[in-house]
Amino acid sequence: MTSTATTTEGKKARPAKRDPEGVRRDILAVAMEEFSQNGLSGARIDEIAARTKTSKRMIYYYFGDKEGLYQHVLEEAYSKVRGGESDLALDHLDPMAALDALCRYTFEHHRRSPAFIRMVMIENIHHGRHVQMSKSIRSLNRPAIAALEAVLKRGQDSGVFREGIEALELHWQISALSFFNVSNAPTFSSIFGEDLFTPQAQQTLARHVAVMVLRYVVRPEHIDAIGSDER
Structure with a gap:
């Protein structure tokens, strides 16, 4: 999850960057649950993105497409x-x-x-x-x-x-x-x-x-x- 800190001057700092390998592991763990419960055709990339607080675009960046993720x-x-x-x-x-x-x-x-x-x-x-x-x-x-x-x-x-x-x-x-x-x-x-x-x-x-x-x-x-x- 990205976090936004506030400086003493009241200005918001930039969101903390997520560890790419950690993001990849999170996606794989949630995708395992999604695919094992719903199969290849029934699994939803939107659901995986929501549960990992990422985006479909990021998932496709790491894994190519739905079949690549599977x-x-x-x-x-x-x-x-x-x-x-x-x-x-x-x-x-x-x-x-x-x-x-x-x-x-x-x-x-x-x-x-x-x-x-x-x-x-x-x-x-x-x-x-x-x-x-x-x-x-x-x-x-x-x-x-x-x-x-x-x-x-x-x-x-x-x-x-x-x-x-x-x-x-x-x-x-x-x-x-x-x-x-x-x-x-x-x-x-x-x-x-x-x-x-x-x-x-x-x-x-x-x-x-x-x-x-x-x-x-x-x-x-x-x-x-x-x-x-x-x-």
Whole structure:
């Protein structure tokens, strides 16, 4: 918000300039809410401008047009999830602990970021067109598969993980288990009730997702090392 100060002589000073990067972050944050709630066609640039106390002209200056803003929001959303994965420092954990941490992180990130899930659902309605046009999204996601490949290789080299498991397929499975929990929560809870969506039940689901994945990956003779799914 611009502010106008008054000098001791009663003259108004010039409005304080806003930090360009801060303005850009504000626009992206509000645009995420607008696009995730209303989709690409239903989102209104006027609403984003009003909520960020900017103008349509400024938004277009930063992002080109409405589709450009939408694509930047997608890129920012993917950047956050992949950045969180990097912060896990999986290469410093033993393979089983690393895979457990990745599963729980993915589940928790998606649970706490429903706007991200809605954005992905909206982009799928558009047949992934904006993801295909974005070089940054592709470059952000390649390291995620490479990191999972490294975890699998360390586990296989140590004889703990089974051979023949593809990192891309395992990534798909982890994502699917975590994504459904958010994408289908409204219909699932309407049909079956809210029992699985209490904070405690969600923690249990996150733990069980990790155990399911580990039991799929770990060699039979090492299953006992996973421990109880109640830990």
